[in-house]
Amino acid sequence: xxxxxxxxxxxxxxxxEIAPPVLGLAEACERLPAADAADAFSAAxxxxxxxxELTGAARAGEEMEALRRALAALPCPTLALAxxxxxxxxxxxxxxxxxxxxxxxxLAPLVAAVRxxxxxxxxxxxxxxxxxERSVEQGxxxxxxxxxxxxxxxxxxRWLARxxxxxxxxxxxxxxxxxxxxxxxxxxxxxxAKRNAYSAAMRDALCEALxxxxxxxxxxxxxxxxxxxxxxxxxxxxxxxxxxxxxTAHAIRTTRSAGRLLAACAPRVRAELxxxxxxxxxxxxAFAGTxxxxxxxxxxxxxxxxxLVPGAGxxxxxxxxxxxxxxxxxxLTGARLDAQAAERWGxxxxxx
Numbered sequence: 001x002x003x004x005x006x007x008x009x010x011x012x013x014x015x016x017e018i019a020p021p022v023l024g025l026a027e028a029c030e031r032l033p034a035a036d037a038a039d040a041f042s043a044a045x046x047x048x049x050x051x052x053e054l055t056g057a058a059r060a061g062e063e064m065e066a067l068r069r070a071l072a073a074l075p076c077p078t079l080a081l082a083x084x085x086x087x088x089x090x091x092x093x094x095x096x097x098x099x100x101x102x103x104x105x106x107l108a109p110l111v112a113a114v115r116x117x118x119x120x121x122x123x124x125x126x127x128x129x130x131x132x133e134r135s136v137e138q139g140x141x142x143x144x145x146x147x148x149x150x151x152x153x154x155x156x157x158r159w160l161a162r163x164x165x166x167x168x169x170x171x172x173x174x175x176x177x178x179x180x181x182x183x184x185x186x187x188x189x190x191x192x193a194k195r196n197a198y199s200a201a202m203r204d205a206l207c208e209a210l211x212x213x214x215x216x217x218x219x220x221x222x223x224x225x226x227x228x229x230x231x232x233x234x235x236x237x238x239x240x241x242x243x244x245x246x247x248t249a250h251a252i253r254t255t256r257s258a259g260r261l262l263a264a265c266a267p268r269v270r271a272e273l274x275x276x277x278x279x280x281x282x283x284x285x286a287f288a289g290t291x292x293x294x295x296x297x298x299x300x301x302x303x304x305x306x307x308l309v310p311g312a313g314x315x316x317x318x319x320x321x322x323x324x325x326x327x328x329x330x331x332l333t334g335a336r337l338d339a340q341a342a343e344r345w346g347x348x349x350x351x352x
Contacts, residue, residue, distance in 0.1 A: 020051060020111040022081055022104075025089050028052040029063045032070040042075045048118035049111055051079040052097070054090040068096045077114050077125045077332065081107055098125040099329045113332045117155045117307050124309045124331055128324040131315060136263045136287075139316035144253045147311040148246035155307025160241045176205035177227075183220040185213060192228025198280035198312065199236035203256055210261035213268065222265065224285060225272040232281030234302065235312070259313025262287035273297045273348070283314030286321055286347065293348040297339040301331040322347050 023031065031037060032050065040046045058064060071078045080097035081104065082090035094100045101107050114121040127146045131139060150156055175196075177188040187209050189196040196202070213219050226232055243249045262269060262284060271285035274294035282299045285291055301318075303310050310318075310331060318327040322345045330337065342348045 020049075020104075020107060022051045022053045022107070024053055025056070025059060025093075029059050029067050032074065033066040037070060038073070038075055043118035043122040044075070047076070048122065049077045049079060049114040050074060051081060051107060051111070052093075054080050054082040054093055055084065055087055056089055058088045058092045064092060067093065071096045072129060075126065076118070076122050077110070077328070079107060079110055097325070098128070099325055099332065101329075109333050109335075110329070113304060113334070117304055119153055119155050120150055120304050120307045120309060121332060123150055124304060124315075125328055127309060127315050128319060128328050131319040131324050131327075134316075136316055137260060140257055140260055140313055141254055143309065143311065143313065143315045144250045146309050146315075147253070148250040150308050151241075151246040151249060153307060156241075157307075159306045163237065163240070174205060175199060175202040176209065178205075178209050180219075183218060184223065185209075185219045185221070186223045186225070189224075189226040189232055192226075192230075194236065195230040195233035195276060196226045196228065196281070197233055197236035197238075198284075199239055202236075203258055206258045207256050207261060210258060210265060213265045214261065220268060222269045223272060224269060224288065226274070228275075230275035230281070231273045231277045231285075231297070232279075233276045234279030234281055234300075240306075253311065257313070258284055259287055259317065263317075272352070276300075278302060279310065279314070280312035282347070283310050283312040283317055286317035287313065291348045292350045292352045293339045293342060295339050295351055297342070297348075299330075299337045299342055299347065300334060301327075302334050304331050305334050318347070321345075 041050045042048065077099065078097045080094050080100040082094050082100050083102055084090060085094065099110060101110065123146050127142060130142070134142060173190070175189065175191045177190045179186040179188070187206065189202065191197065191202065213222055266287055266289040269288040270290040270292065271288040272292055273285060274297050277285070277297055278300045279302055301310055301314060309315060315327065326345060337347070339348065339351055343351055
């Protein structure tokens with residue numbers, strides 16, 4: 001995958017069998033810098049993605065620079081097909097795209113995902129394009145703004161309408177265990193009946209514990225882990241859509257941000273992952289200074305299929321570990337990444 005390596009995990013099954021149309025490099029250099037390109041390739045009024053084949057020789061330097069500027073501005077995912085990443089065109093242009101794949105079989109599920117939720121897909125890649133330039137705090141605020149916008153959109157409304165009646169509940173016991181032994185503090189997600197789903201109660205408890213860490217320098221080691229068969233299966237779906245308005249949701253997300261607090265004390269934090277690590281279950285621990293995973297751990301970003309983007313900090317934490325192109329691929333496809341691939345990518349530091 002361009003400068004991030006070309007290896008991909010298996011994509012979800014069921015994508016279209018007919019290969020989507022792909023522009024050649026010469027055609028891309030002509031069409032994409034044109035004044036009407038944003039209309040032609042847009043979730044609002046045109047084809048909601050663009051794919052370009054990067055084979056053979058590169059074009060003149062002026063043309064390539066114009067194409068880079070155009071790709072950065074297009075309001076849709078930009079997908080590169082690069083069978084040989086060493087080809088001059090691929091070596092020069094692949095880093096400018098949102099996702100790079102090696103053959104049409106890998107391209108098809110990406111296009112299918114964008115067609116399913118074009119608004120969320122476009123918002124995701126536009127958000128990720130600026131991830132390298134933002135601080136953690138700036139990135140979390142930007143992510144929350146995008147998430148809030150999509151919460152008010154038709155794709156999330158369509159997903160929410162298909163869900164069963166919400167049954168939010170207060171856990172019978174605290175959802176987080178906090179155990180201190182000398183200079184070591186253990187934080188244990190402790191609602192295994194719901195696979196440690198990331199609820200408002202769990203978020204609040206985790207934020208309070210991390211605030212303690214930041215106030216107490218005598219805490220030298222923080223271990224974050226989960227009880228039961230999964231570390232965390234993602235956000236608590238029973239709570240989705242309960243807040244009255246997206247503006248209030250944004251205010252809460254940026255006030256009670258476990259990701260921001262984890263990033264602030266990251267050198268002291270070791271996250272130990274196992275089983276399902278979905279959505280918030282990987283977005284949050286990816287902020288930790290050290291992240292280890294059991295062989296049965298697997299990782300997914302499912303939010304795009306809900307008409308959303310990652311909302312627990314994943315567009316900030318994951319690009320810092322695996323780059324924006326691999327983050328975009330994970331979030332667009334919703335594919336499952338196993339522990340071994342996660343270690344090769346650098347998403348986790350070691351297996352245990």
